[in-house]
Amino acid sequence: MRVAFTLNGKAVEAEVEPRTLLVDLLRQTLLLSGTHVGCDTGQCGACTVHLDGRAVKSCLVLAVQADGRTVLTIEGVAAGEALHPLQEAFRDRHALQCGFCTPGMIMSGLDLVTHLDKADETAIREGLAGNLCRCTGYRPIIEAIAACIGEKG
Ligand code: FES
Ligand code: FES
Structure with missing residues (x-):
């Protein structure tokens, strides 16, 4: 399946399986390893990103659920060299x-x-x-x- 969404202000597209987790798409396919995996079971919050402006645990979100939406990861929080x-x-x-x-x-x-x-x-x-x-x-x-x-x- 193809997913297309806005990631840290830029349009991205990727091929995923229906079962692919958003955290795996971010880390393994899009190589944004700032989003961490501490438990993979929704308990630790290390994988938290924003989906349409709200915090979600990306190990509990399917990559296909991001289709057409806006994702912000830790890599997109600072403005260049300027920290948030x-x-x-x-x-x-x-x-x-x-x-x-x-x-x-x-x-x-x-x-x-x-x-x-x-x-x-x-x-x-x-x-x-x-x-x-x-x-x-x-x-x-x-x-x-x-x-x-x-x-x-
Ligand atoms: S990796 Fe622990 S809540 Fe997602
Ligand atoms: S787990 Fe070490 S600073 Fe929070």
């Missing part, structure tokens, strides 16, 4: 240790930064419930997201 403010907030607050969970945390965090009106810690915690950090650095991650929401004014 959320990426800067993660860096400034040491919100990453080994970095394995970080792409997924950034993509889920970006959804929260976009859709939350205020930096409510409970809402941020709930929004991150599907993202696991094996280094357990949740406090600075929450603070980085809250700071970025606060900067929205």
Whole structure:
């Protein structure tokens, strides 16, 4: 089957099997390895990307479901050399240790930064419930997201 969609602002097309997962299309065919695979069963959130502007776990989405839609991965978050403010907030607050969970945390965090009106810690915690950090650095991650929401004014 042929799928065509917008990936990080550019039109892409690929041949996939009906059972191909979006995460495998991104990593193996399109060679965007910033989207990580921690569990393959929808539990860790390392594979989080945006589909039409909302965070989804790409190991739970079929590649064909992206057809005609817009996908954003961690590779598309920065503007060239300029980090996104959320990426800067993660860096400034040491919100990453080994970095394995970080792409997924950034993509889920970006959804929260976009859709939350205020930096409510409970809402941020709930929004991150599907993202696991094996280094357990949740406090600075929450603070980085809250700071970025606060900067929205
Ligand atoms: S790899 Fe998708 S949730 Fe863990
Ligand atoms: S920083 Fe290591 S898994 Fe989160």
